[in-house]
Amino acid sequence: MNSLEDDLSNSFDGNIGSERESVLVFVSLAEEFFKNGSFEEAINYCRMALQQIADLKEAKLLLYKCFVKLGLDKDADNMKIELISENPDDKEVQALFNDVEESIDEEKQIKNENEASTPDIINEPKHELVKSVDEAEEKIRSEDNTQSTDISNMPKHELVEAVDKAEEEIKSGTQEVSDTGMLSADQTENLLDNALSEINKIKGVLGSIIIEESGIIIKEKTVEGLDAEVASALFSTIFYVSEDSIEKLNLGQIDRVFIEIGKVRVYLFKGNGYIIGIFTEEIVKIGLIHVKAKQLLLNIKKVLGV
Amino acid sequence: MKQLILIPDIINKLEEAVNDYMITTRVRAVIIINTAGQLIFKTGIKKSDNFMQSFSALSAGIFNATVSIAKLIGDDYFENILQEGKRINLYYSAVNNEIIIITAYNQNAIIGVINVMNKKLKKNILDLMTEDDIKIKKQVSFDNEYKDEVENLLDNMFK
Amino acid sequence: MKNTIEKITSIPGVRGAAVITKDGLLIDKVFYDNESSEVVGAMVAQISREMENSLGKATDEIPILATIYSSNGEIVFLSQSDFIIAVLCEKKTNIGVITIKIKDIAVELKEQLKK
Incomplete structure (x- = not known):
């Protein structure tokens, strides 16, 4: 940030070479905010830059990235259309879109993998929870597990109650320690x-x-x-x-x-x-x-x- | 005039109240007598009947003597009298002018606690007492059939 | 002695104070009702006896100070070698002030009882 501040002070101390250079300082600042995760601040600086130069490609590209990060899909699409129409053959713009879309796909994939490994019990419907418990029960039986579980002898209505209880405890942040609900x-x-x-x-x-x-x-x-x-x-x-x-x-x-x-x-x-x-x-x-x-x-x- | 009628139900309740008092105050024994020197109730003491009769009579005598002093100073009777011995102390407490609670205690008990808890015991005993004129009478009723039968029997006797 | 005890009862929220023997008998008291003083005296004497049996006898140099906090009021007592000072107070009474005062009057009462 110091270097940016220096840039800023230099740009105002000396004679401004060109308008574009001075406006790019805003974009540099916006990039710093973007890197730090302050997307809204970054958007502000990009807009300040665009007020000076309405078709500043760098500001628009950054603005697009910010919209994507914030999940403002509509704004991002609008910006994409604007950028393509203004720069139809620009390789840099195309490359950026490709990069951004790739990174979005990657993020989605990671998210899906996490969800698959840890099922979302809180949001899962009750009948599915019972079904999953049934499946677990079957698995325990088929594996001839010697460890006795209360689930194997539990009537279905009690099982539903147990699932309810587990759900409640997960929601409240307390974990059930054993099958009987008692600590050893x-x-x-x-x-x-x-x-x-x-x-x-x-x-x-x-x-x-x-x-x-x-x-x-x-x-x-x-x-x-x-x-x-x-x-x-x-x-x-x-x-x-x-x-x-x-x-x-x-x-x-x-x-x-x-x-x-x-x-x-x-x-x-x-x-x-x-x-x-x-x-x-x-x-x-x-x-x-x-x-x-x-x-x-x-x-x-x-x-x-x- | 209220009287303490010792029927099983009342005895159980009395026993309960006295036990509660003994546990809270940590006293050794509780003896309840009347001013005539008769023993009404005792717990925590395992002495012969002769000893208890003598003890009751002498204790009643002490209380009666203090009644005279109380009357001299314009009172009906002294509510509490304390006798301190080397090992055992006696605390006399009058429920009314007829019934006296005698508490025997040693150094483990605290007189202040006995004083406070004794009031509760006295109240419990007073609650167990019934009015003199309310006599427990078992009413026997004869139905008409019984009457007729008796009359027939009597008639037959003189036939 | 009453004047000494009144130093505590003048504190706002204090319902009464009593000086009692280790047997729970009242030596002197400034209480708004008679029943309370006897009950407080008996209770305090009993607790004090239990504490002394378990933790060692209270002396003038090392007295036992205890505060019982309840939902509607507080009981503060200081057990010395010969007597106990007990104070019954309302919920929002300044216990800190009472603690200081109770220690002060314990010294005064000790002098008075020596005479």
């Missing part, structure tokens, strides 16, 4: 481990723990020397004791509890029947902890498959 123990542990690790990464966080509201530990990544069993029993008791009194005081439902003992702080969050305990230092980004804990509580039911 290892996957659950990994997910919880990752979730706690992410919380523990926050500056000042010493450890975190997920427990069931009855006090049973589900996953813990706590500080050394801290008895997780004792901590989980305490957290459960705090909520149990508080809930009764909170109800008597008409304070609604407990959202969270904060405890400060010396230089250690404990943040407790409850939701969906689970409690998350986070141990931190004195100075910590509480807002971030709050967001992360709430996110985990929201997703915990899904992760644990209950």
Whole structure:
């Protein structure tokens, strides 16, 4: 771009050699925008050039390429006709049309290949989806696959439901992990481990723990020397004791509890029947902890498959 | 005047209320007596009947004695009385001027919690009590056929 | 003692404050209703006892400060070696100010109880 700016400044600093040369600067700028993918900007500069010289072939050629890129087929066709009528025997114009058409064909081919390898389940009609599942089922049977699948024993209406569910999940961006819709123990542990690790990464966080509201530990990544069993029993008791009194005081439902003992702080969050305990230092980004804990509580039911 | 009539249904409900109270407060035992010194209900204590009779009578005596003090200072009775021992403490609480709840607790329990939860237990017991004049009567009705049969039998006796 | 507690109750949104023994019995209180103070006192004493059993005894040097956030209000309490200060407040109360004040009055009350 610097060179172009130099070109521009040079063209205005010195005496303009010819009108065509000065207008070509606009085309050069348009080409730069075209290369960067800013087709609309490129079109603007081409039109500026064409205002100066109405039959400037370079500007029209670039304009045609921009229309093709933007999918403005009508404009592109009009421009093609204009160019051919103005330059009927121009080899450069013909070569450009050939190049552009070839590149369009190539793009279409690549797109088709991609679509063929990954079927578009979202847009596929339901009956076709069922059909494809049927085909897959047949394939599994013919291959004498030893791995048992729920699909083989599933009645058709359930299959349609499963396809619906899969469709929904694909649309929402969540993937079904297994045939039964439940995560395996290892996957659950990994997910919880990752979730706690992410919380523990926050500056000042010493450890975190997920427990069931009855006090049973589900996953813990706590500080050394801290008895997780004792901590989980305490957290459960705090909520149990508080809930009764909170109800008597008409304070609604407990959202969270904060405890400060010396230089250690404990943040407790409850939701969906689970409690998350986070141990931190004195100075910590509480807002971030709050967001992360709430996110985990929201997703915990899904992760644990209950 | 309300009375606590111990029929199976009421006993079950009473047991439920007392158990709930014991779990929340972590007390050792709950004994319910009347001011005459009779034992109405007990849980959490495994002593002989003789011991329980003596305990009930003495406890009622203590409560009755404090009623006199309460009257001297212009009250009907003291709602709560506390006796603190080395290991076991006793907490007396009057449901009305006839029924007393005695709670035995040690250091694990918190008196403040007992105080609050005792109010709930008292309310539950009062809800289980029925008015004196509402007697549970089983009405027996005789149908005409039965009457006729009896009359015939009596007639036959004097024939 | 009441004057000391009133320093907290003057904060907007505070429904009441109480000084209670570790057994949950009220030492002094400034509460808008009698029932609440007893319930708060009992609850706070019980939680404090549980915390001390699990995490170690609260001392004057290292007290236990806890805040219970609920949908309609908040309870803040500070457990010292001999007593507990509990504050019941509405939802949008400035908890930061209460935390600072509660620590301040804990020092004052400690002096008063020593006398």
